[in-house]
Amino acid sequence: MQPVNYSRRTVLIGAAALAGILSFAAISGSANAQDEDTLRVVMQADVRIVDPIWTTSYIVRDHGYMIYDTLFAMDANGEIQPQMVDRYTVSEDKLTYTFTLRGGLLWHDNQPVTTADIIPSIKRWAARDALGQTVMTFVTSIEAKDDLTFEIKLKEPTGLLIFALGKPSSNVPFMMPKRIAETDPNTQISEFIGSGPFVFMSDEWRPGDKAVYTKFEGYKPRSEAPSGLTGGKVAKVSRVEWRVIADQQQAVNALLNGEIDIIQQPGADLFPLLKDDPSIKIVDWNPYGYQFNLRFNQAVKPFDNPKIRQAALYALNQEDFLQAAIGNPEYYTVCKAMFVCGTQLETIAGMEDKLESNFAKSKQLLADAGYDGEPVVLLHSTDLPALTNIAPVAKSLLERGGFVVDMQSMDWQTVLSRRVRKEPPSQGGWNAMATYWSSADVLNPVMGAFFNASGDKAAFGWPNDPEMEELRRRFVRADALEEQKGIAEAVQLREAESPTHIVLGQFNLPGATRSNVSGWIPAAAPVFWNIEKGNGGE
Amino acid sequence: MISYILRRLAATIPVMLIVAVLVFLMLRLTPSDPAAIIAGDNATSEQILAIRAKLGLDQPIVTQFFTWLGRVLSGDFGNSFFFKKTVWELVSNRIEPTLSLSALTMVFAIAIAVPLGAIAAYRQGTLIDRVVMGFSVLGFSVPVFVIGYVLVYVFAINLGWFPVQGYQRLASGIGPWLQSLILPAVTLSVIYIALIARMTRTSMLDVLSEDYIRTARAKGQTEAKVLFRHALKNAAVPIVTVVGIGIALLIGGVVVTESVYSIPGLGRLTVDAVLARDFPVIQAIILLFSLVYVLINLIVDLSYTIFDPRIRH
Structure with missing residues (x-):
């Protein structure tokens, strides 16, 4: 065999190719080039739908906070404060609310914000949102008095009107220009003009890749310091890009490499990679966090029986779920309060002896209820990291409590499709499933969709409990905090007897930023005003 | 014809x-x-x-x-269930990244695998042959995402030569475009290098024992010319078949690679559409992939006539 002789030309071509590839290493600095005026963020999901009134999806709510403004909003102490509203008065009989908008507010097309825009915006939101629908049953009229003043008249007093207008989570009553707000509430809007601190660049929006927002130069921030979702919303960067990096590990790599500035919510298992790196900061932006729930399908056996649901309440305990799903106690709280620990309506009334894995009591209740050992179909979501371990723990604890459990594994989207089926499990239905809410969605029994016990009109699970519905009606009518606290306690006592769902614990996943990023405001939703980028920390 | x-x-x-x-x-x-x-x-x-x-x-x-x-x-694939966009708008936006990744992957695969396979055949039984075949087994065995993470760790995080993720469109310049694609293309090409190198070696071994190779040597041709001009051309038909199959299989590979490297291509769109049950998008993508598959097969069949004129008849 003879040696291979390469021609000079072959060698030169090979050398040139190698040099070409290596030259990209030399110019690689551009990959990490920092633009102080652009904030690159990886959110928890991709923006697919862009109408925050039409869907309750959290990522669309967050998109809403970028480009729209609200009449009222929740501050860092959980109080509702005026936002687009300058001032408001309430008549002595508490039936007439008069609101005056701040002057000089503009839409992104530089048209002035007037009451002609606000009224259809309230109506469209109220047509979609459960709390809005409830409040509207109290409203007799909404009328414009002039361009900046409007009036809401009520049939009877309610303490929820201002709270509803400042509702922090889905659906948030975002204000839109009249022509957009008059879109049929069941149809998605197709124009994205708001009056918030950022403008949505719809021509740069590439689903699955990125959504881009630029600073709205015409925005007039309030003079107060930012607090929660209220106060001065000052955009301190000219451009915010929400980049889609589906792989969490790669998002963390990109943050470590300086290719992005913020990860809204890295997975709990990735924190060890971030915590010890000096170029990274961990930011607790969401003081309320999230709440794990186990929802029953009460339209079919066996969870149509309150005693059997109560047996589950005795069989479970929160620590096991939180350990399995979150792991690090720094990021979770055992909290039996259905209206979230650390809030005005926090109470553990009725739950003192529940959620302690009292298997003997669970078995006794099952025997009393005549449970015949029919398997409970438990839906198991396998692809959402926060939920993957919840169903297996529920299965184990429920079985130790005397239940027979048939855990069926599937991806989250199949769970979503399956859970709206009312049929018995043998016909494709279900008995129980786990999910989690932003705690800001369950601050009272009217906001929390799972407390709705109006049967067919309730959320999936379809509980039918006239007593619970009466308590919720009373809550809407209550206009003093002490009265609301009393009713919230009564709701929880009712839940302890006849649960519509079970709270499996609270958790809070902080965000991660590059160390040169500052000003991320703790709030019920991630917001990007007030955030700035320095040139340090790179 | x-x-x-x-x-x-x-x-x-x-x-x-x-x-x-x-x-x-x-x-x-x-x-x-x-x-x-x-x-x-x-x-x-x-x-x-x-x-x-x-x-x-x-x-x-x-x-x-x-x-x-x-x-x-009538040419209307409808609207996505989720995005306020037409299916065609979504798909057409994703074609460039996928096409770029696929093309660069095949360029790397062919440019590396064919010479490796030819040299392994030429040096049959030597250390070079064993190294090439060992690499081939490794290339088949290691999952794409593992290769991806290792390359990212070494070349993006430690050395800082390439970005961890993302895609730069061709319009932003050939430098950034190539820089954003090198790691993903190398990641995806490993399995094809293994496949094509193995096929090239086998095919070359058959050809190298033919009389016309001995004749070429007797005529004083250099070994490189004998190897790459005479032997390789005659060994090309099975190699082209494997390359064709490889291009068709790329569709599966880009799904994983685009996910690992956050490249907004058709693979990622497929995953997103399947997870969201966006029926019109899934249907359009699968039809598109099927069409590509059929056309690649046709092109491969036609290319046989170039390498082996006997097939024309």
């Missing part, structure tokens, strides 16, 4: 129709409801029903199929 090409193209029509029927039926038979997914957590049953009606999902499957087929035949 032209009538052969036309006949082959005409044969794609029933293939595409069968694919369309199968995809449509399979999606409708899966236990999933796009309306429930779109509606979100707080939605009531009425809201879900309203969305279902709006999307036409409350119609009988046969009606849905013929409505969709009618639109597709």
